Amino acid sequence: MSTHTESTDPYATGIVDDEAVADAHVFNIEGGDWDDLVDEATSLNEERIVVNMGPQHPSTHGVLRLILELDGETVTEARAGIGYLHTGIEKNMEFRTWTQGVTFCTRMDYLTPLFQEAAYCLAIEKLLGITDDIPERASVIRVLMMEMTRISSHLVALGTGGMEMGATTVMTIGFRERERILGIIEMITGLRMNNAYIRPGGVAVDLPPGTIDAIRDMVPKVRKGIGELEALLNENPIVKGRMVDVGVLDLAGCMALSVTGPVLRSTGLPYDLRKSDPYCGYETYDFDVITRTSSDAYGRLRVRIDEMYESLKIIAQCADRLQDNPGPVMVADKKIGWPAQLALGPDGLGNSLDHIREIMGESMESLIHHFKLVTEGFRVPPGQVYQAVESAKGELGCHLVSEGGTRPYRAHFRDPSFNNLQAVAAMCEGGMIADVIVAVASIDPVMGGVDR
Amino acid sequence: MADDNSVGAPLPQDGSARQLPSGSDRGDEKSSGFWSDLFAPVAGFGVSFSTMFRKVATEEYPEKPRPTAPRYHGRHQLNRHPDGLEKCVGCELCAWACPADAILVEGADNDDSPDGAGRFSPGERYGRVYQINYLRCIFCGYCIEACPTRALTMTNFYELADNDRGKLIFTKDQLLAPLQEGMLQPPFPMAEGMNEKDYYRGKVSGPTDGQREYVDARDARIDEEMSQ
Ligand code: SF4
Numbered sequence: 244m245s246t247h248t249e250s251t252d253p254y255a256t257g258i259v260d261d262e263a264v265a266d267a268h269v270f271n272i273e274g275g276d277w278d279d280l281v282d283e284a285t286s287l288n289e290e291r292i293v294v295n296m297g298p299q300h301p302s303t304h305g306v307l308r309l310i311l312e313l314d315g316e317t318v319t320e321a322r323a324g325i326g327y328l329h330t331g332i333e334k335n336m337e338f339r340t341w342t343q344g345v346t347f348c349t350r351m352d353y354l355t356p357l358f359q360e361a362a363y364c365l366a367i368e369k370l371l372g373i374t375d376d377i378p379e380r381a382s383v384i385r386v387l388m389m390e391m392t393r394i395s396s397h398l399v400a401l402g403t404g405g406m407e408m409g410a411t412t413v414m415t416i417g418f419r420e421r422e423r424i425l426g427i428i429e430m431i432t433g434l435r436m437n438n439a440y441i442r443p444g445g446v447a448v449d450l451p452p453g454t455i456d457a458i459r460d461m462v463p464k465v466r467k468g469i470g471e472l473e474a475l476l477n478e479n480p481i482v483k484g485r486m487v488d489v490g491v492l493d494l495a496g497c498m499a500l501s502v503t504g505p506v507l508r509s510t511g512l513p514y515d516l517r518k519s520d521p522y523c524g525y526e527t528y529d530f531d532v533i534t535r536t537s538s539d540a541y542g543r544l545r546v547r548i549d550e551m552y553e554s555l556k557i558i559a560q561c562a563d564r565l566q567d568n569p570g571p572v573m574v575a576d577k578k579i580g581w582p583a584q585l586a587l588g589p590d591g592l593g594n595s596l597d598h599i600r601e602i603m604g605e606s607m608e609s610l611i612h613h614f615k616l617v618t619e620g621f622r623v624p625p626g627q628v629y630q631a632v633e634s635a636k637g638e639l640g641c642h643l644v645s646e647g648g649t650r651p652y653r654a655h656f657r658d659p660s661f662n663n664l665q666a667v668a669a670m671c672e673g674g675m676i677a678d679v680i681v682a683v684a685s686i687d688p689v690m691g692g693v694d695r
Numbered sequence: 696m697a698d699d700n701s702v703g704a705p706l707p708q709d710g711s712a713r714q715l716p717s718g719s720d721r722g723d724e725k726s727s728g729f730w731s732d733l734f735a736p737v738a739g740f741g742v743s744f745s746t747m748f749r750k751v752a753t754e755e756y757p758e759k760p761r762p763t764a765p766r767y768h769g770r771h772q773l774n775r776h777p778d779g780l781e782k783c784v785g786c787e788l789c790a791w792a793c794p795a796d797a798i799l800v801e802g803a804d805n806d807d808s809p810d811g812a813g814r815f816s817p818g819e820r821y822g823r824v825y826q827i828n829y830l831r832c833i834f835c836g837y838c839i840e841a842c843p844t845r846a847l848t849m850t851n852f853y854e855l856a857d858n859d860r861g862k863l864i865f866t867k868d869q870l871l872a873p874l875q876e877g878m879l880q881p882p883f884p885m886a887e888g889m890n891e892k893d894y895y896r897g898k899v900s901g902p903t904d905g906q907r908e909y910v911d912a913r914d915a916r917i918d919e920e921m922s923q
C-alpha cells in the first residue's frame with residue numbers, strides 16, 4: 244500500500260502512518276515456545292490483532308480472504324481480499340467466437356452456470372436484434388433450466404451455510420435434494436455443471452424423451468426435501484440464535500453498495516428482475532417475489548427457502564408448456580443458428596445421421612452454412628448492450644461490446660457475488676468473529692464468479 | 696448506445712417506467728396451529744429420526760459406479776462406416792470448434808492408385824493424425840456438434856484420470872472404434888458402384904465381396920513381404 248498519501252482516494256482504508264508501522268510489534272512464531280509469545284503479547288496490554296481468515300479456510304466459501312481486525316472476539320474492521328481464483332475468463336472470451344464464449348462464461352459462478360449462459364446469450368441476441376425470433380420452446384427451456392439452477396444454488400447456499408455453523412444434516416439434505424436436480428440437468432444437457440447448453444439463438448439440443456415425466460417426478464420429491472430443511476431450520480432455536488440479527492444490512496446499506504438478490508429482498512424491497520425487467524417471458528409465469536423485513540442472516544435464509552418453492556412452481560408451469568409445444572429450439576436464421584443436430588446412437592452422442600445425410604449427401608448450401616458457422620462463427624453488428632438476469636445471487640449483468648466481428652470486443656459480467664461481497668465490512672464490523680461466518684454465508688458468494 | 700440497448704438499469708427513477716411488483720412477505724403466513732407451533736423448534740429431530748429408516752443417498756463409487764445419463768459427455772470415439780472405412784475426413788472442423796484447443800488433426804489424401812498409401816475413408820481425404828489432449832479438453836461437446844460426418848461422438852466413459860501427463864494425450868489408435876463383426880481393416884477401396892455421398896446417405900450396409908477380396912489379397916501380400 245502506498246504510504247505517502249495526501250490521498251483523496253475514497254476507497255482508502257485509513258491513513259497509514261509510516262512511523263507507527265515501523266514501531267509496530269511484529270510477532271513471529273517460528274521456533275521458540277508458544278507461551279513466550281503469549282507472554283510477550285500480553286505484556287503489551289493490547290488485545291488488538293489482525294487475522295487473515297482464508298484464503299484457505301473451510302468456511303470462507305472457496306478462496307475468499309477475510310482480513311479481520313479483532314479486539315478480543317469483536318471484529319473492529321473487516322475487509323475482503325479477492326483475486327485468488329482469477330481465471331481471465333472475460334479476457335479469454337475476446338479470443339473466441341460468440342458461440343464458443345458460452346463455454347467460458349458458464350464457468351464463472353460454477354454453482355449457477357446456466358444463468359451466465361442465459362445472460363450472455365440474451366445479450367448477444369439483443370445485439371443481433373433477434374430477441375423476438377427466439378422460439379417459444381427455447382425460451383421455456385431456458386426458464387426451466389434457470390429455475391432448476393436457482394434451486395440447486397440455493398440448496399448449496401443453505402447446505403454449506405449450515406455446515407459452517409456445524410449443522411451437517413442441513414448439508415447432507417441439501418446435497419441430496421440438489422442431486423435430484425442435477426440428475427435432470429445431466430439428463431438434458433449431458434453435464435452436471437459447466438453445461439454450455441444455452442446458445443445464441445436458442446439451446447443446444449432439445450429435451451430427451453421422458454424429461455417431462457422426470458421433472459414431474461422430481462418436483463414433489465424436492466418440495467418434500469425442502470420441507471425437511473424447513474423443519475430443521477425455520478424454528479430451530481440454535482439456528483435462530485446464530486442467525487437472527489446477525490449480519491444486518493438494511494435497505495439503505497444495500498442500495499449504497501448495490502447489493503441485490505436475497506440479501507436485498509431480506510430488507511423488504513421486492514426487487515426481482517424477473518418481475519421488474521422480464522426476459523425469456525418471465526412475465527407470463529405465475530410466481531411471487533419473496534421478501535422479509537428482518538434484513539439479517541435469518542431473513543435471507545427464509546427468503547432462499549421460500550424462493551425455492553416459487554421456483555418449483557415455475558418449473559411445473561414450464562413442464563406443462565413444454566408438453567404442448569413441440570416447436571424448434573433454435574432460431575430459423577441459418578446464418579446464426581448453431582447447426583448441430585445431436586442424436587444418441589450405439590456409438591454415443593453425435594450429429595444425427597439425418598443431419599449428416601442433409602449436409603454431406605444432399606444440400607451443398609447446408610454444408611457451407613455448417614462450415615462457416617463452425618470455423619468462423621457469425622458476425623454481430625457493432626454496438627454494445629447490457630442484459631441482466633436475476634441469478635440465484637442477484638442481478639447478473641452481461642455487458643457486451645462488439646466491433647462487428649465474429650468475436651466480442653469486450654465481454655464484461657456484473658457478477659452479483661462480487662457486488663454483494665462489498666457488504667462484508669458493513670455486515671461484520673462491530674460483531675463477533677463467529678458471526679462473520681454466518682454473515683458471509685448469508686451473502687452466498689462464489690469466488691469463481693467474484694474473480695472471473 | 697441505442698436507447699433500447701440500455702435496459703436493465705436499476706430502480707425506475709420516476710416510478711412510471713417500470714413498476715416494481717408487490718412482494719409477498721411471508722413472515723407470519725405459516726402459523727398453522729397450536730401443536731405444530733409448539734413442536735416447531737424440535738421438528739428437526741423428526742427429520743433426523745425418519746432419515747434413519749431411509750435408503751442412503753450415498754454413492755458407492757468405485758465399487759458400484761452409477762451409470763451416467765445417456766447424453767453424458769464422456770470420452771470421445773472415432774467411428775467407422777459399416778464396411779470398416781473411417782468416417783473422419785480430416786476436415787478439422789472439430790479442431791476449429793474446440794474452445795480449448797484440445798484437438799489436433801492432420802488430414803492426408805486418400806490414394807487409390809495400385810502402389811499408393813491406400814484409402815482409409817470415403818471421399819478425398821482422411822484424418823492421418825488425430826489427437827485429443829484430455830489435459831485441455833473441457834468436455835463441452837462442441838467438437839461432436841461440429842463434426843459433419845458423425846465421425847466423432849462422445850461415449851459415457853468417464854474414468855480418464857492418470858498420473859502421467861503424456862498418457863492423457865489420446866492418439867488416433869486409442870480413439871478409433873474397434874472393428875465390429877464383419878468390418879474390414881482399412882485401407883481398402885470404396886464399395887463398388889458407391890461414391891462418397893452414398894456412404895453419407897446410408898446406402899452402404901457392410902463390406903462387399905470385392906472389398907473382401909481386396910483386403911485378403913492385400914494381407915497375403917503383406918504376409919509374404921514379412922516372411923521374406
Ligand atoms: S469436448 Fe470441447 S474441449 Fe473437448 S475436444 Fe471437444 S470441443 Fe474440445
Ligand code: SF4
Nearest residue numbers: 783784786787789842
Ligand atoms: S472428426 Fe469429424 S470434424 Fe474432426 S476432422 Fe474428422 S470428420 Fe472432421
